[in-house]
Amino acid sequence: MKPGLFQYVRADDVEKAVSLLQEFGDEAQLLAGGQSLVPAMALRMALPDVLIDISSIAEMRSITLTDDVLRIGAGCRYVDVLRSEDVARAAPMLVQAIPFIAHEAIRNRGTIGGSLAHADPASELPACMLALDAAIVLQSASGARTIAAEDFFLGTYSTALDEGEMIIAVEIPAIAVNQHHRFLEISRRSGDYAISGGAFVLEMDAGIITAARLAFFAVGDCAVLAGSEALLGKPLNAETIDQVAQRVGEEITFYGDLYNGIGAKRQITKTLTRRLLAQFPGMEL
Numbered sequence: 001m002k003p004g005l006f007q008y009v010r011a012d013d014v015e016k017a018v019s020l021l022q023e024f025g026d027e028a029q030l031l032a033g034g035q036s037l038v039p040a041m042a043l044r045m046a047l048p049d050v051l052i053d054i055s056s057i058a059e060m061r062s063i064t065l066t067d068d069v070l071r072i073g074a075g076c077r078y079v080d081v082l083r084s085e086d087v088a089r090a091a092p093m094l095v096q097a098i099p100f101i102a103h104e105a106i107r108n109r110g111t112i113g114g115s116l117a118h119a120d121p122a123s124e125l126p127a128c129m130l131a132l133d134a135a136i137v138l139q140s141a142s143g144a145r146t147i148a149a150e151d152f153f154l155g156t157y158s159t160a161l162d163e164g165e166m167i168i169a170v171e172i173p174a175i176a177v178n179q180h181h182r183f184l185e186i187s188r189r190s191g192d193y194a195i196s197g198g199a200f201v202l203e204m205d206a207g208i209i210t211a212a213r214l215a216f217f218a219v220g221d222c223a224v225l226a227g228s229e230a231l232l233g234k235p236l237n238a239e240t241i242d243q244v245a246q247r248v249g250e251e252i253t254f255y256g257d258l259y260n261g262i263g264a265k266r267q268i269t270k271t272l273t274r275r276l277l278a279q280f281p282g283m284e285l
């Protein structure tokens with residue numbers, strides 16, 4: 001199919017983009033990497049009257065690591081993030097996660113901002129942002145605001161973005177000493193959307209878990225944190241892992257997908273939780 005008629009405008013900076021968003025309101029949609037929006041337009045599931053192309057905004061393509069905060073511009077493509085030494089140093093989870101996203105051609109165009117704004121419940125990056133305790137930086141014509149990832153994802157394809165706002169960056173606390181990142185997903189074939197996935201951050205002191213953020217995706221209506229409290233104050237051993245997997249199965253409100261019912265999703269997610277926790281250093285199996 002072909003898309004409906006639309007007007008195309010290009011914004012070369014954030015100021016222009018937000019002023020166009022203000023001018024056209026809900027008739028407009030931003031075009032970043034186009035990897036979700038263009039197929040949706042071709043299928044006429046999205047029918048914007050105006051397309052605001054933000055793909056050439058240079059100020060949204062930078063990655064910086066300052067004062068233990070990693071800032072990734074929303075216009076950075078997956079491939080930019082994958083190749084960044086600052087990301088590898090400060091947020092190794094992203095380097096583990098990005099190869100699971102689609103295929104190379106899509107990773108060469110798709111952007112961080114596009115993935116987060118699209119808020120597909122099966123996407124990897126929203127869960128990573130939850131686990132990493134990231135803040136999402138939003139801009140509109142009337143100013144900027146920062147929102148915790150935990151408050152940003154509201155449901156399937158639904159976020160806390162207000163009309164006239166766009167994502168300009170994410171800010172991630174750099175990995176701390178004693179902190180460890182692990183990412184894993186289970187899918188039918190490499191490159192497929194996940195059946196269930198997890199992005200885990202654990203902090204340990206003398207073999208005891210002192211902080212935990214376990215985030216899951218492709219299991220509910222959006223990325224979700226679950227089971228983290230069951231780890232606190234405990235050693236990472238087989239008994240703890242069993243208890244946490246059980247809690248995860250109870251805490252998440254599972255949704256089925258085309259191929260997997262709710263029961264299968266719960267079972268697979270418990271298995272995924274066990275496998276992921278077993279990858280952390282200091283496991284006492």
Ligand SMILES: Cc1cc2nc3c(=O)[nH]c(=O)nc-3n(C[C@H](O)[C@H](O)[C@H](O)COP(=O)(O)OP(=O)(O)OC[C@H]3O[C@@H](n4cnc5c(N)ncnc54)[C@H](O)[C@@H]3O)c2cc1C
Nearest residue numbers: 030032033034035036037102110111113114115117123167
């Ligand atoms: C075959 C295929 C397989 C895929 N597999 C996966 C997968 O396994 N995992 C996964 O996560 N994704 C997958 N994707 C989707 C891909 O990751 C997209 O790149 C991503 O969802 C959207 O990023 P984009 O930059 O292409 O955004 P676009 O398609 O340009 O935009 C998507 C939406 O976000 C809005 N938007 C874009 N940028 C901003 C911004 N800065 N602020 C506010 N709103 C914005 C747009 O207006 C639009 O509504 C797949 C896509 C395809 C075609």
